Structures are given as structure tokens and as C-alpha cells.
Amino acid sequence: MTTPTNRGTFVTQEYRTTIATNEAIKLRYPKARSVEINTQLNEAAAIALAAKVLSANEQPEVFELEVEGIILPDAYKGGVPTYVPEFDKFGTDGREMKLVMFSSNLETGITTIRIRG
Structure with missing residues (x-):
């Protein structure tokens, strides 16, 4: 089975990570846990998802x-x-x-x- 060119390019890219942090919470609760969500999103979509998850958990x-x-x-x-x-x-x-x-x-x-x- 062959891998399509665009999929092959994506798969061979270096693993990307994006982090969204609420500094006020980190200062107040230094041991606050992080949530890791594994996806195959591009960088812009991953940043948007991280911001959405963070805002949904603020209050x-x-x-x-x-x-x-x-x-x-x-x-x-x-x-x-x-x-x-x-x-x-x-x-x-x-x-x-x-x-x-x-x-x-x-x-x-x-x-x-x-x-x-």
C-alpha cells in the first residue's frame, strides 16, 4: 500500500506540540496539571484547539x-x-x-x- 504524497509529507514532519497556559492559574496553583490532547492537526488548528480547551476550563x-x-x-x-x-x-x-x-x-x-x- 502506498502513501499519498501529501499524507507522506505530513507523517514525516517533526512532531509538533503547542501549549496554552493561563499564567494566573499557574502562579496560584504551581502544581496544576496539564492536559495533553494528541491530534493530527496542523499548527494553526492545534493552537486554536488549545486556546478553546483552555477557555472552556477557566470558569x-x-x-x-x-x-x-x-x-x-x-x-x-x-x-x-x-x-x-x-x-x-x-x-x-x-x-x-x-x-x-x-x-x-x-x-x-x-x-x-x-x-x-
Whole structure:
């Protein structure tokens, strides 16, 4: 099997790494962990992804909700669903949040979802 020219050029390039850092957090928490995401992106896309991941973790909020009905894994075939919660009680700010966990109880017919963003 032969490798296409453009793919061969990409594969033989030196491994690239990009780092996004929040200096205020590093000063406050010197042992804060780093998150490494392995991808095959070009440098510009990798820098954009690193900035997006960093900004999504600056002031995250997490909500856990109970939904009446059973949600099965097939509901997530197209990708991770996103939600924009509107909870006056919690002063939500209209940010988009992603599903990070769900669990369905077949006996009660209730699904618990956890969203983060």
C-alpha cells in the first residue's frame, strides 16, 4: 500500500506540540496539571484547539439534572449534545454546555444527565 504524497509529507514532519497556559492559574496553583490532547492537526488548528480547551476550563460550571424518560446511547450518534441551560435560580449566563455524563434508570424511567461548560 502506498502513501499519498501529501499524507507522506505530513507523517514525516517533526512532531509538533503547542501549549496554552493561563499564567494566573499557574502562579496560584504551581502544581496544576496539564492536559495533553494528541491530534493530527496542523499548527494553526492545534493552537486554536488549545486556546478553546483552555477557555472552556477557566470558569466551568456543572449542572446535574433529572429528565423524565429514558435516553439511550443511540441518541448521541451524531456527537456530544450541547445545551444552553436557563436557570434563574443559579444565575446561568447563556453559555453552551456539553453533556459529560448520563445514566438512565430503567425501573423509574428517569435519566440523570450532567452538563459542563
